Amino acid sequence: MxxxxxxxxxxxxxxxxxxxxxxxxxxxxxxxxxxxxxxxxxxxxxxxxxxxxxxxxxxxxxxxxxxxxxxxxxxxxxxxxxxxxxxxxxxxxxxxxxxxxxxxxxxxxxxxxxxxxxxxxxxxxxxxxxxxxxxxxxxxxxxxxxxxxxxxxxxxxxxxxxxxxxxxxxxxxxxxxxxxxxxxxxxxxGNCMAATDRAKITIYNCNYLHGMCVKPTDEPITVASNIITNIQAFLTNKSTPSNIVKFMFDDFIVKNKIDKINATAEIHLTIRTYDTSTQKRFKESLENIVNHVSVAHNSEAEIEYEYVCPAxxxxxxxxxxxxxxxxxxxxxxxxxxxxxxxxxxxxxxxxxxxxxxxxxxxxxxxxxxxxxxxxxxxxxxxxxxxxxxxxxxxxxxxxxxxxx
Missing domain, CATH: 3.40.630.10 (Zn peptidases)
Structure with missing residues (x-):
């Protein structure tokens, strides 16, 4: 010694x-x-x-x-x-x-x-x-x-x-x-623990949103399911050990049912990333996924994204x-x-x-x-x-x- x-x-x-x-x-x-x-x-x-x-x-x-x-x-x-x-x-x-x-x-x-x-x-x-x-x-x-x-x-x-x-x-x-x-x-x-972000995605049935049947539209729950599937596919294809993204579904809410049709759906997510570049890239990708899926289903959607704490x-x-x-x-x-x-x-x-x-x-x-x-x-x-x-x-x- x-x-x-x-x-x-x-x-x-x-x-x-x-x-x-x-x-x-x-x-x-x-x-x-x-x-x-x-x-x-x-x-x-x-x-x-x-x-x-x-x-x-x-x-x-x-x-x-x-x-x-x-x-x-x-x-x-x-x-x-x-x-x-x-x-x-x-x-x-x-x-x-x-x-x-x-x-x-x-x-x-x-x-x-x-x-x-x-x-x-x-x-x-x-x-x-x-x-x-x-x-x-x-x-x-x-x-x-x-x-x-x-x-x-x-x-x-x-x-x-x-x-x-x-x-x-x-x-x-x-x-x-x-x-x-x-x-x-x-x-x-160096890196010890992940950054934490939260996102709330709200999908609207356009007929409910605008008060009339302006165009054929899928139920928000269908749109939300497709958004989730696309997020999972993105993470499977893009994540590596150095830029890993982990997300958790905290809540899935369907509400404002009118004439047996769900008017809105909400997805609540928690996102974990190790570095700022991955954090920003995932936010941009999430916005693109939500936009493309909602347009494809003749729906409208919005994202509220919160940076909670850094890595x-x-x-x-x-x-x-x-x-x-x-x-x-x-x-x-x-x-x-x-x-x-x-x-x-x-x-x-x-x-x-x-x-x-x-x-x-x-x-x-x-x-x-x-x-x-x-x-x-x-x-x-x-x-x-x-x-x-x-x-x-x-x-x-x-x-x-x-x-x-």
């Missing part, structure tokens, strides 16, 4: 052993949050719990950023450098089926099915360590973001002045990754630095490269704004996939994640011997 590896191992043991002293308390907090989940922009109790703990540990807490979001700020030393770390705080509209745990959701139809309760716990464990040891020089901004599951919380916080009030030179986030090996840290080089792309300098750090601390067998995910996270909005930073994954081991009604966060990841964040802060905001 090299001296650098030995030094990293000593850092790991020092941080881990400190956090171990209170890890059971943090696990209790995580399970309390799991029992009382809250949906996007309704996370008032969750914010209360987080704020009380941060204030108790000496953080300057600012609430109401992005409605129910909050930031815990801790400054130490004389450096003007700053780092931001984000955890998301909202839950999903899922009815929990974990009947064997004592902390099952008490809010019917709502649960922490994606592990956000665990991400909060990880950041709180790191927060307590940083406040206790103060082994850094600069400012730490701990960002607890609402409404991540709706992809609207990050932009809401930024519009409320997040980075104007709490400047960050770098920003970081993480997620759990199942069913990857437990407590392994996975890092994407999440890790900055290479930060990836190189963090990979070197984590290998020195956890060992090369615990740090692995991974391919980009077709999932999405609006942390990409924050990273696009700051430009410097990265998004990491923690392997959960063999467990129920996220989003399922019997998912539960693996508490063993809290110590690993908190050690990761604490070591990162000390590395990116280091003391010099003169400052100490």
């Amino acid at each position: 090299s001296s650098f590896d030995q030094e990293g191992r000593e850092i790991y043991i020092r941080i881990r052993d400190c956090i171990k002293n209170y890890i059971d308390e943090i696990i209790s907090v995580r399970r309390d949050l799991h029992a009382y989940p809250e949906l996007a922009f309704e996370e008032t109790r969750t914010s209360d719990v987080i704020a009380r703990l941060l204030e108790k540990w000496g953080y300057e807490v600012t609430r109401g950023i992005g409605q129910t979001g909050l930031v815990g700020k801790l400054k130490n030393g004389t450096s003007q450098q700053s780092i931001g770390i984000r955890a998301e705080i909202d839950a999903l509209p899922v009815r929990e089926e974990n009947n064997l745990i004592s902390y099952k959701s008490q809010h019917d139809g709502i649960m922490h099915a994606s592990g956000n309760d665990g991400h909060i716990a990880i950041l709180l464990a790191a927060a307590r360590y940083l406040a206790k040891t103060k082994n850094f020089n600069g400012t730490v901004n701990l960002i607890f973001q609402p409404a991540k599951e709706q992809f609207v919380g990050a932009i809401a916080m930024i519009k409320d002045g997040l980075f104007r009030k709490f400047p960050c030179d770098e920003i970081y986030g993480l997620n759990n990754y199942s069913p990857k090996k437990e407590k392994i840290i996975y890092i994407c080089n 999440l792309i890790n900055s290479q300098d930060e990836i190189d630095n963090i990979k070197k750090l984590l290998i020195s601390i956890f060992g090369s067998e615990k740090v692995k490269d991974c391919q980009p995910l077709i999932a999405a996270d609006d942390f990409s909005v924050m990273l696009s704004y700051i430009r410097n930073g990265a998004y990491l994954f923690l392997g959960t081991g063999e467990c129920v996939p996220t989003g399922m009604p019997n998912f539960d966060f693996n508490d063993k990841l809290i110590l690993t994640g908190a050690t990761l964040w604490s070591a990162l802060v000390e590395n990116r905001l280091p003391y010099t011997w003169a400052e100490k």
Whole structure:
């Protein structure tokens, strides 16, 4: 083992052993949050719990950023450098089926099915360590973001002045990754997660639209079916591993039936792409498909297209630095490269704004996939994640011997 590896191992043991002293308390907090989940922009109790703990540990807490979001700020030393770390705080509209745990959701139809309760716990464990040891020089901004599951919380916080009030030179986030090996840290080089767009396509029966039988026209449901078929054919022919497009049909609505004829049909889509050029190309292709199919069926159609959040792309300098750090601390067998995910996270909005930073994954081991009604966060990841964040802060905001 090299001296650098030995030094990293000593850092790991020092941080881990400190956090171990209170890890059971943090696990209790995580399970309390799991029992009382809250949906996007309704996370008032969750914010209360987080704020009380941060204030108790000496953080300057600012609430109401992005409605129910909050930031815990801790400054130490004389450096003007700053780092931001984000955890998301909202839950999903899922009815929990974990009947064997004592902390099952008490809010019917709502649960922490994606592990956000665990991400909060990880950041709180790191927060307590940083406040206790103060082994850094600069400012730490701990960002607890609402409404991540709706992809609207990050932009809401930024519009409320997040980075104007709490400047960050770098920003970081993480997620759990199942069913990857437990407590392994996975890092994407460059592209990490996909951009998300939404589209609503409305097809009109021309006779209904114009109030008279102006020309023979097919029912909107027939036109909509042909549009879907053409989209699928386009993706089959045009997608490659480097410019993949994934789309999901969120809803299919037929309404305004008159004289047994459906007047309108709606197709609601979610679209995922890895880069801006593919994102723009698919939008143009979708418009062409809808136009050509509707004309061929003597119908009329319109598209409402929304760019929800950009692709999440890790900055290479930060990836190189963090990979070197984590290998020195956890060992090369615990740090692995991974391919980009077709999932999405609006942390990409924050990273696009700051430009410097990265998004990491923690392997959960063999467990129920996220989003399922019997998912539960693996508490063993809290110590690993908190050690990761604490070591990162000390590395990116280091003391010099003169400052100490």
